[in-house]
Amino acid sequence: MPGRAPRVIRTEAVVLRHRRLGEADRIVTLLTPGHGKRDAVAKGALRPRSRLAGPLEPLSLVELVLARGRTLDIITQAESRQSFPQLHAGLERLAAALYLLELTDRLTVEQQEPDAVFELLLEALGRLERGDGLHLVSRTFELALLEAAGFRPEWERCVACARSLAADEAAWSALAGGVLCRPCAAGHPEAGPLDGRALRVLRAYQQSPYEEAARIRLDPDLAARLEQVMHALARATAERDLGSARFVAAARTAGGLPAAEAAPGEAP
Amino acid sequence: MSSGPSGRGTGSPIARLVEAFHRLPGIGPKSAQRLAYHVLRAPAEEARSLADALLEVKERVTLCGSCQNLTERDPCALCEDAGRDRSLLCVVEEPLDVVAIERTGGFRGLFHVLHGVISPADGIGPEELKIEELLRRLRERDEGVGEVIVATNPNLEGEATAMYLARLLRPLGLRVTRLARGLPAGADLEYADDLTLGRALEFRQEV
Numbered sequence: 026m027p028g029r030a031p032r033v034i035r036t037e038a039v040v041l042r043h044r045r046l047g048e049a050d051r052i053v054t055l056l057t058p059g060h061g062k063r064d065a066v067a068k069g070a071l072r073p074r075s076r077l078a079g080p081l082e083p084l085s086l087v088e089l090v091l092a093r094g095r096t097l098d099i100i101t102q103a104e105s106r107q108s109f110p111q112l113h114a115g116l117e118r119l120a121a122a123l124y125l126l127e128l129t130d131r132l133t134v135e136q137q138e139p140d141a142v143f144e145l146l147l148e149a150l151g152r153l154e155r156g157d158g159l160h161l162v163s164r165t166f167e168l169a170l171l172e173a174a175g176f177r178p179e180w181e182r183c184v185a186c187a188r189s190l191a192a193d194e195a196a197w198s199a200l201a202g203g204v205l206c207r208p209c210a211a212g213h214p215e216a217g218p219l220d221g222r223a224l225r226v227l228r229a230y231q232q233s234p235y236e237e238a239a240r241i242r243l244d245p246d247l248a249a250r251l252e253q254v255m256h257a258l259a260r261a262t263a264e265r266d267l268g269s270a271r272f273v274a275a276a277r278t279a280g281g282l283p284a285a286e287a288a289p290g291e292a293p
Numbered sequence: 294m295s296s297g298p299s300g301r302g303t304g305s306p307i308a309r310l311v312e313a314f315h316r317l318p319g320i321g322p323k324s325a326q327r328l329a330y331h332v333l334r335a336p337a338e339e340a341r342s343l344a345d346a347l348l349e350v351k352e353r354v355t356l357c358g359s360c361q362n363l364t365e366r367d368p369c370a371l372c373e374d375a376g377r378d379r380s381l382l383c384v385v386e387e388p389l390d391v392v393a394i395e396r397t398g399g400f401r402g403l404f405h406v407l408h409g410v411i412s413p414a415d416g417i418g419p420e421e422l423k424i425e426e427l428l429r430r431l432r433e434r435d436e437g438v439g440e441v442i443v444a445t446n447p448n449l450e451g452e453a454t455a456m457y458l459a460r461l462l463r464p465l466g467l468r469v470t471r472l473a474r475g476l477p478a479g480a481d482l483e484y485a486d487d488l489t490l491g492r493a494l495e496f497r498q499e500v
Contacts, residue, residue: 042414048319073477079486083449108488113449116456120413123453127414269413272453279419280460 034091034098036060037106039146040083041130045071053081053100054130055089058143061136065091065098080105084112084122086147111154120276121159124269125149125166131263132174141173157239160248163273165238167255168231176262179203180228185212192228193221197254199261223250307333359430361406361423363388371404378402380439384427384458386410386446394444402442405430410445411454419457427458431465440468447474447489 038055041062046052051070056062067077077100080087086107091098112122129146149166153159171178182189183206184198196210197203197219204224210216226247230238243251256270307329314325332340356362357369364370371377371391381402385391391404407422431438443458445451459469475493476485485493 074479076481076484079484079489082486082488085486085488105486105488108486108491110488110491113452113488116453116460119453119456123413123449130414266416267413268416268418271418272411272413275419276457276460279457280462280464 032093033101034060034093035088036091037086037088039126039143039150040081040085040087041126042083043067043070043081051078051081052097056129056133056143056146058140062130062133062142063098063136065100066094067100067103077103082108083126084109084150086150109150109154111156112150116276116279117159117273118153120269120273121163122150122153124163124267124273125153127267127269128167128170128259128263131265131267132170132176132259139173142170145169145173152235158243160243160252161239161241164227164251164255165230165235167259168227171258171262172231176202178227178231178258180224180231183209185209192224195219195221195224197224199254199257202258202262219254220247220250222247223254226251227254360404361408361426362391362404376401379437381442382431382436382438382440383442383444385444386451386454390444403436403438407445407454410450411457412450413453422454424458424461428461431462431467438467440470443469443471447472 036057036059038057041054041056043051043053046066049069049071051067052064053067053070054062054064067075067081069075070078070081072078080089080103081100085105086109088104088106089100090102092101109122112118125146129142133142145166149162152162168178180203182204183195184201184203185205186209188206190204190206194207195204196207196213196216198205198210198213198216200215201213204219205213205216226241226243229241252273256267259267259270310329310332311322311325314320314328315322317325320328332343353365354363355365355367357364357372358367359372360369362369362371378401381400382405383394383400383402384405384407385394386407386409388406388408391406394400394404405423405427407424407427409417409422411417411419411422430436431441441458441462443455445454455471459471462469473492473496474489475496476482476489482490
């Protein structure tokens with residue numbers, strides 16, 4: 026990059042998470058459009074009258090001013106741009122949003138993220154906010170994020186021998202990152218069967234624009250299968266358990282109530 | 294296998310004490326050394342009372358079987374107090390929150406301490422909290438609770454926890470409420486975040 030990095034950056038950012046730093050400060054993990062994912066310090070954010078604490082809650086879009094520090098940037102100003110009130114109004118919607126944040130955090134590398142990831146996340150949060158189906162938004166985001174982060178799953182051809190596969194003859198492996206033909210699956214002890222209907226939806230989600238993907242009807246059984254596949258893929262790619270994926274399931278079954286927040290076109 | 298006159302590593306009593314202080318939150322290596330040498334220079338009586346206090350807190354303080362607060366006897370004084378309103382149950386994140394709410398003097402009901410808050414990305418789910426104990430308390434023991442006030446912090450994790458609890462508790466036929474959220478005393482509207490200001494408007498009161 027030509028020239029020296031500026032000492033002060035003004036940027037938008039989605040707050041992915043934060044953690045404590047000492048008695049009163051916080052380290053906030055930000056996803057920015059032009060400067061990738063980066064950690065910055067919010068000094069005094071744990072004090073009750075802090076002007077930084079409110080805007081810097083995770084799951085919000087902020088505009089902020091960062092002063093370059095030696096190791097970590099310091100947040101000098103923060104102003105809320107979008108706080109996604111609908112995401113805070115329902116448990117399942119909130120759980121889905123938390124999952125998008127954690128997935129983004131786990132699949133991105135500090136300071137090297139392509140700008141596309143910021144747009145993807147903001148778009149997905151916006152769709153959740155306006156009430157789109159939780160499964161639809163989560164699955165299409167997972168596929169797009171995996172692709173942007175360089176982990177595009179392969180749903181068309183066997184990942185081992187590159188043979189084109191019909192939807193009903195495929196096995197799949199999260200570790201291998203896609204579908205396998207029967208003979209190749211024998212060499213992958215972790216491979217399992219993949220429902221043909223689910224595979225067709227995954228192919229469609231990967232290839233078509235969102236508006237078209239939104240027209241595919243998901244019954245509860247199909248939605249559950251898709252979620253199972255994508256959560257397994259996310260876990261294998263992130264190489265760790267995603268706590269928010271478990272919370273998505275816990276939120277759905279809490280209180281023994283059926284999913285009440287599904288959008289049209291999804292499970293009742 | 295340790296010990297020996299070398300004075301290095303975990304064998305030396307001084308090194309062990311420094312190491313022990315260093316493990317405390319907020320204590321760096323220099324502070325740990327300073328504390329260790331302070332103990333070393335202090336009268337034996339002072340050191341003994343510190344040691345006793347440390348042991349006593351571990352041996353005598355347990356969790357109340359009912360409210361899960363820290364206590365020396367089970368059930369705790371608050372749970373046993375006949376003057377408390379047993380129809381109100383306030384759910385808080387930490388024992389210190391009980392102290393804070395008691396300080397207001399405005400609440401005469403009972404408490405339940407969760408010992409944390411749902412924070413999925415940090416691996417803390419509902420199972421890691423005292424939620425099962427809360428459910429058992431409300432379902433099995435007939436304490437006559439009619440309203441559960443969820444007093445978790447007004448942040449993302451606190452909201453998630455509150456909504457999760459509400460889901461679990463409503464089917465039990467309980468009224469579930471949440472602490473009001475708005476502007477803190479001495480705040481400045483200009484610097485309030487949208488969510489807070491929005492709630493403050495929504496739950497405005499007649500003056």
